[in-house]
Amino acid sequence: AQSVTQLDSHVxxxxxxxxxLRCNYSSSYSPSLxxxxxxxxxxxxxxxxxxxxxxxxxxxxxxxxxxxxSETSFxxxxxxxxxxxxxxxxxxxxxxxxxxxxxxxxxxxxxx
Amino acid sequence: DGGITQSPKYLFRKEGQNxxxxxxxxxxxxxxxxxxxxxxQGLRLIYYSQIVNDFQKGDIAEGYSVSREKKxxxxxxxxxxxxxxxxxxxxxxxxxxxxxxxxxxxxxxxxxx
Numbered sequence: 001a002q003s004v005t006q007l008d009s010h011v012x013x014x015x016x017x018x019x020x021l022r023c024n025y026s027s028s029y030s031p032s033l034x035x036x037x038x039x040x041x042x043x044x045x046x047x048x049x050x051x052x053x054x055x056x057x058x059x060x061x062x063x064x065x066x067x068x069x070s071e072t073s074f075x076x077x078x079x080x081x082x083x084x085x086x087x088x089x090x091x092x093x094x095x096x097x098x099x100x101x102x103x104x105x106x107x108x109x110x111x112x
Numbered sequence: 113d114g115g116i117t118q119s120p121k122y123l124f125r126k127e128g129q130n131x132x133x134x135x136x137x138x139x140x141x142x143x144x145x146x147x148x149x150x151x152x153q154g155l156r157l158i159y160y161s162q163i164v165n166d167f168q169k170g171d172i173a174e175g176y177s178v179s180r181e182k183k184x185x186x187x188x189x190x191x192x193x194x195x196x197x198x199x200x201x202x203x204x205x206x207x208x209x210x211x212x213x214x215x216x217x218x219x220x221x222x223x224x225x
């Protein structure tokens with residue numbers, strides 16, 4: 001069965017330092033993977049997606065993620081955190097042609 | 113601009129009342145979804161619809177009902193049978209989820225008073 005695990009419920013970084021949000025997945029076939037961001041009381045916005053092309057995927061706002069099949073991971077990174085990056089982030093995996101499942105989320109706190 | 117519109121943004125319900133949350137999309141997407149979000153629990157699927165006049169239960173359908181009479185619209189009714197309806201409700205749509213993911217609305221926060 002397909003599943004997705006976000007390894008940290010909260011991550012705290014200082015402004016200007018790197019961001020790492022960790023995600024592991026389980027899938028019986030080559031999955032599609034996504035990262036979404038949610039600001040308070042807002043909908044979810046797509047940051048980036050992996051759909052079996054390049055394993056290093058670049059997204060919006062300077063975020064990127066690397067698909068590592070051997071480690072079943074899809075970690076989200078950003079070289080330098082900005083205050084506006086403070087939000088909740090969701091790692092998502094496709095489980096069928098019409099359905100996605102969501103991780104439990106990682107709340108990113110950015111300290112000034 | 114194309115997108116998904118959810119209304120209202122905030123909704124208050126009295127005990128024992130049914131309420132309907134609106135979701136309209138102009139993206140020409142075939143599939144539409146309703147999720148419930150509670151603090152610390154991520155997103156849980158309530159109902160989804162792949163085509164007009166057809167829908168399926170998700171993981172937590174009890175106490176909810178939907179209809180899909182038009183491609184653009186997928187309203188969710190929270191019935192009095194839903195014991196704990198206070199939550200943030202998100203509507204999404206997609207044409208090919210494995211390729212494009214979902215597009216989300218801005219959500220409706222429902223509170224029981």
